[in-house]
Amino acid sequence: MIHIEQLGKTFQTSRGTPHTAIQDISLDVPEGQFVSILGPSGCGKSTLLYMVGGFEQVTAGQIQVNGKAVQGPGPDRGPVFQEYALFPWKTVLGNVAYGLREQGVSRREAEARAMVWLEKVKLKDYAHFYPRELSGGMRQRAAIARTLAYEPKILLMDEPFGALDAHTRLTLQAELLSLWEQLHNTVLFVTHSVDEAVYLSDRVVVLTGTPGRVREIVSVELPRPRVRAELLRNQTYQEYIIRLEGLLVAEAHA
Numbered sequence: 365m366i367h368i369e370q371l372g373k374t375f376q377t378s379r380g381t382p383h384t385a386i387q388d389i390s391l392d393v394p395e396g397q398f399v400s401i402l403g404p405s406g407c408g409k410s411t412l413l414y415m416v417g418g419f420e421q422v423t424a425g426q427i428q429v430n431g432k433a434v435q436g437p438g439p440d441r442g443p444v445f446q447e448y449a450l451f452p453w454k455t456v457l458g459n460v461a462y463g464l465r466e467q468g469v470s471r472r473e474a475e476a477r478a479m480v481w482l483e484k485v486k487l488k489d490y491a492h493f494y495p496r497e498l499s500g501g502m503r504q505r506a507a508i509a510r511t512l513a514y515e516p517k518i519l520l521m522d523e524p525f526g527a528l529d530a531h532t533r534l535t536l537q538a539e540l541l542s543l544w545e546q547l548h549n550t551v552l553f554v555t556h557s558v559d560e561a562v563y564l565s566d567r568v569v570v571l572t573g574t575p576g577r578v579r580e581i582v583s584v585e586l587p588r589p590r591v592r593a594e595l596l597r598n599q600t601y602q603e604y605i606i607r608l609e610g611l612l613v614a615e616a617h618a
């Protein structure tokens with residue numbers, strides 16, 4: 365579904381010197397797989413996601429989605445970024461219906477479909493609230509519903525839970541996982557959290573420090589559906605955590 369080949373990204377900085385953020389990344393993500401990207405701060409995780417999303421130009425190599433080179437953003441790839449703010453002047457319902465309205469769906473149908481998604485992310489009772497009237501976790505749920513509502517085949521998530529408190533984060537992880545177990549979209553999920561990556565993913569891609577390259581790809585062979593409370597007691601789960609933390613620490617000191 366996503367084919368990334370010898371991808372590179374060199375920025376022209378304002379100082380006039382080129383800066384290589386990503387070098388020679390190759391990765392294939394089959395349809396329906398949940399893949400996390402881990403790596404030290406600044407290694408190019410967001411840049412990689414923006415390029416797959418078509419928001420940022422590729423400067424070397426290529427990205428194909430469903431056999432076609434990425435030219436720009438499209439409804440097949442739904443972004444959920446940490447800073448991807450909701451429209452403050454629209455209600456939660458208006459925000460979630462927005463993407464559908466953009467695709468030419470009538471207001472009535474868009475709002476009906478938006479309500480279905482709000483129910484799935486447990487925000488039905490907040491449909492007529494404005495984003496400023498929501499908690500951080502609720503806003504992030506609304507942002508997820510807004511993207512899921514237009515049914516992108518691929519979800520691109522850049523630290524979507526990074527700004528949340530630990531408890532809300534665990535709740536949203538479990539909710540995302542249960543939604544994904546029904547939908548089975550292809551997911552590229554950037555995170556700093558090793559246990560979040562192991563809990564959610566089929567594979568974890570560990571990137572090296574700047575410029576980011578693939579250090580290792582770890583397949584997470586834990587049965588689904590996954591229940592976090594059970595995983596914590598599972599030795600294989602703990603071994604994945606230890607192995608990935610080891611890789612990250614090695615990168616941070618490289």
Ligand SMILES: Nc1ncnc2c1ncn2[C@@H]1O[C@H](COP(=O)(O)OP(=O)(O)OP(=O)(O)O)[C@@H](O)[C@H]1O
Nearest residue numbers: 375377383385404405406407408409410411412574
């Ligand atoms: N527009 C830009 N112009 C120049 N350099 C940039 C630009 N955007 C990102 N970079 C550089 O690219 C590198 C990767 O940035 P990126 O935001 O992708 O890292 P990241 O892995 O997402 O980091 P973090 O974990 O802190 O979010 C950094 O060295 C950064 O300085």
Ligand SMILES: [Mg+2]
Nearest residue numbers: 409410411522
């Ligand atoms: Mg980032």
